């Protein structure tokens with residue numbers, strides 16, 4: 420195996436993978452593992468493999484520690500003719516990431532981060548999150564027997580706190596500017612040997628590559644036209660795009676799909692910069708959206724997402740609150756109960772199809788990033804009907820629907 424390193428996504432400066440590095444010391448932009456220029460999919464029974472063992476040739480791990488996996492990844496890619504028809508397109512496929520161990524795609528990056536921590540001999544990990552990343556890191560930290568620190572903001576509601584606390588991590592409510600916490604945690608972590616697997620840590624990005632790898636396999640390497648990703652920090656979109664790029668270099672696929680960064684209009688710093696043709700994002704001053712899992716006013720990988728979209732003919736699109744809720748309901752009526760942040764992807768498809776950007780003959784994959792059960796408060800925003808009747812009237816009650 421080629422010895423891998425880290426490289427700055429912006430200026431190309433290199434760093435060692437043997438030490439904790441997250442961002443470039445020269446330009447401040449995020450780092451990534453150098454591109455794999457070849458490699459193949461491991462042979463054998465997919466049902467007996469983990470994502471990291473199946474795609475071992477694309478990860479810098481000589482050996483895998485079996486204590487770490489919780490069976491993440493290998494999620495279904497489900498075709499929905501009904502939702503495709505509603506959007507007026509030929510084919511729509513849903514990559515259902517809510518089927519991960521902690522119900523979001525975050526588990527893919529967490530498992531890669533934990534493997535890396537163990538490889539470096541680091542026994543303490545952490546993250547900064549109020550959303551899906553917190554329970555993911557807490558769960559994997561416990562599984563691997565690592566001391567785990569989850570930093571949340573002071574005002575986090577109890578119903579979000581308990582599902583993190585249950586895993587037994589050190590849960591620390593930090594008073595102060597939440598925006599600074601991302602950078603402060605990385606700095607303190609480097610000093611104190613705590614591996615912070617934050618939103619766009621290089622290994623988290625590597626983990627997200629497996630979403631692309633699986634899509635390629637699930638479609639028998641016949642590439643879709645668009646892959647739509649609800650985007651916040653940008654780590655997941657970066658990972659998926661890198662995964663396709665590496666399979667292309669390895670000769671496993673013959674073209675790249677166009678990536679679409681989907682954001683809620685109430686917090687859309689990447690879309691705003693993209694539409695204005697700017698190369699750098701600026702802070703969203705008053706973020707407000709029901710799509711809390713993607714409400715990052717200053718995405719740490721925002722500039723790199725812009726660079727990718729520019730280089731690879733990607734798109735960025737924002738959608739309204741009403742369309743997010745409508746998409747959430749529409750997805751649920753097709754059997755997929757996802758959280759509002761996840762519904763942003765399908766709302767974006769409807770908008771792009773309406774505008775004629777996505778065409779009738781296009782095949783589209785939407786990444787359903789996380790489960791609706793993680794955020795039941797959003798249910799209050801829907802009108803859900805129910806009926807009542809007395810037991811003795813049940814027969815009559817059902818009779819009215821006969822032949823409907």
Ligand SMILES: *Cc1c(COP(=O)(O)O)cnc(C)c1O
Nearest residue numbers: 551650651652653654655788789
């Ligand atoms: C984290 C998350 C996102 C955004 O991913 P980024 O890597 O931060 O861009 C989208 N949807 C859900 C459900 C998430 O948990």
Ligand SMILES: [Zn+2]
Nearest residue numbers: 427430443446
């Ligand atoms: Zn740099």
